[in-house]
Amino acid sequence: xxxxxxxxxxxxxxEGENLVLNCSFTDSAIYNLQWFRQDPGKGLTSLLLIQSxxxxxxxxxxxxxxxxxxxxxxxxxxxxxxxxxxxxxxAVEDGDKxxxxxxxxxxxxx
Amino acid sequence: xxxxxxTPRYLVIGTGKKITLECSQTMGHDxxxxxxxxxxxxxxxxxxxYGVNSTEKGDLSSESTVxxxxxxxxxxxxxxxxxxxxxxxxxxxxxxxxxxxxxxxRLLVL
Numbered sequence: 726x727x728x729x730x731x732x733x734x735x736x737x738x739x740e741g742e743n744l745v746l747n748c749s750f751t752d753s754a755i756y757n758l759q760w761f762r763q764d765p766g767k768g769l770t771s772l773l774l775i776q777s778x779x780x781x782x783x784x785x786x787x788x789x790x791x792x793x794x795x796x797x798x799x800x801x802x803x804x805x806x807x808x809x810x811x812x813x814x815x816a817v818e819d820g821d822k823x824x825x826x827x828x829x830x831x832x833x834x835x
Numbered sequence: 836x837x838x839x840x841x842t843p844r845y846l847v848i849g850t851g852k853k854i855t856l857e858c859s860q861t862m863g864h865d866x867x868x869x870x871x872x873x874x875x876x877x878x879x880x881x882x883x884x885y886g887v888n889s890t891e892k893g894d895l896s897s898e899s900t901v902x903x904x905x906x907x908x909x910x911x912x913x914x915x916x917x918x919x920x921x922x923x924x925x926x927x928x929x930x931x932x933x934x935x936x937x938x939x940x941r942l943l944v945l
Contacts, residue, residue: 757932759933759934761936767939768841768925768936768938769878769925769934771933774932774933814877816878818932821866822868823878824894825878825879
């Protein structure tokens with residue numbers, strides 16, 4: 726059974742820092758991996774999707790990498806801003822369903 | 836970007852009441868999903884649909900039921916609410932390889 730783990734569970738950093746969020750999964754036979762952002766009390770917003778054949782995807786200050794063989798993905802956030810404060814979730818696609826990690830709660834303070 | 840609407844956004848209700856959580860989308864996506872998320876926990880898939888008249892149970896056992904009579908609507912019903920049903924319920928659609936989420940319904944059963 727696929728399990729997804731995210732480390733750290735929470736992170737608090739000053740504005741301007743570059744940071745890395747980690748996601749690991751137990752079964753490397755995934756179709757794709759997505760990173761989402763969730764603001765308090767709201768739904769999820771898709772940030773990046775990495776196909777299983779890809780190694781990374783970039784969008785603005787965000788870069789996500791995927792290493793299927795080791796069962797790991799990282800989300801790199803450059804020059805963090807207070808507006809980046811949210812919970813970041815990774816999810817792997819298993820068949821047609823997403824399996825989520827518990828998320829990393831990020832706080833960026835001015 | 837998908838437009839997904841969920842009503843109500845917040846609901847406080849007594850034990851034993853029947854409730855229906857509404858989810859509607861305007862993008863014409865065939866695939867729709869319901870997730871349950873307890874505070875600080877990962878999302879769990881409870882129901883999904885591949886199109887009209889198609890419904891399937893997800894990975895997490897749930898006492899709720901769903902229907903898909905029209906492409907746009909995917910309502911979730913609890914026949915008799917209990918305090919254990921207190922949670923956030925998120926509806927999503929799939930367009931291409933990306934899932935799009937609604938804002939969620941926060942349910943509190945007293």
